Amino acid sequence: MSRVANDRAAKNSGAKASRLPDTPPPSDTVRLAEALIFCASTPVTEADLAARLPPGTDMRAVLAEIAGAYADRGLVLARVAGGYAFRTAPDLAPALRGGVPEPRRLSRAALETLAIVAYHQPVTRAEIEEIRGVTTSKGSLDLLLETGWVRLRGRRRTPGRPVTYGTTPAFLDHFGLDAVSDLPGLDELKGLGLLEGRLPAGFRVPQPGDAAGADEDPIDGPPLPGDAAAE
CATH class of the missing domain: 1.10.10.10 (Winged helix-like DNA-binding domain superfamily/Winged helix DNA-binding domain)
Structure with missing residues (x-):
């Protein structure tokens, strides 16, 4: 843990x-x-x-x-x-550390993508790329979907109907969270040493939540071809 x-x-x-x-x-x-x-x-x-x-x-x-x-x-x-x-x-x-086989380690790109999905959900691939500032590879999202920590949530009511991503109960279970809102905020991240140094003016950590977006429709039925890596 x-x-x-x-x-x-x-x-x-x-x-x-x-x-x-x-x-x-x-x-x-x-x-x-x-x-x-x-x-x-x-x-x-x-x-x-x-x-x-x-x-x-x-x-x-x-x-x-x-x-x-x-x-x-x-x-x-x-x-x-x-x-x-x-x-x-x-x-x-x-x-107990060392007594259990280490799980598959995620790449830095996959970890960044997971963090963005967790804090900004519902979020599209284009929005993930905008936040990260780099192109998100197909493999990063595929890996997160494979681990069961990220799921296809719905589709945005915008041209192209891009897929939105969110976290799963398995994500909450793995990280010992009861709800997405239990993710650490800015003060807690600082206390854990995960945010160090002088932060940019206006820097903030989003208030995480998993409520349906106002412009989001749920995905009904099986995903369409290409959904796992689309948009």
Whole structure:
């Protein structure tokens, strides 16, 4: 996990464990919820859990019970990508580095493209190139689509109907974020040492969000030929 992800996991860890209910939910219900979260390959939402647990289950109480049980363990219950998942306790991250195969590293161009998509979505390829100041290669966007961190969102209501790009729940999950709005802002980026020196006058970090653009139509059905690298 990156430092940002660890900080996010610590902040999101647990479903408010300090507010455990006076009457704990039935242990069988808690155990089932724990198993459902543990076995899931992606973060599990409250709605997903409610569909599998007894009717009338107090989901907040169940999640708080699980979070409290794992508060001092090697794993913690974290809220990521709008759901819940077990993650390594942030304070153990230094001891675990090197024990997991390194994932495929992204090129600088791909990282810059990913950052632009995350902060400026919905964004077209032409807009990405304008922000970066260089032509974006077909390979960078293809790689991000392949990793599952970037998706085709829709089409702009402009001539040519260019495709717009945005991030995915897998992106949020990987970086330990609950929502795009949890991406670090200017002050946090400075605190992490990612922005150093004197910044240009008027420099700002966009307020990230994933709401539909006013001039954007969703993509219906399968993507058209060339969409992955178009526009």
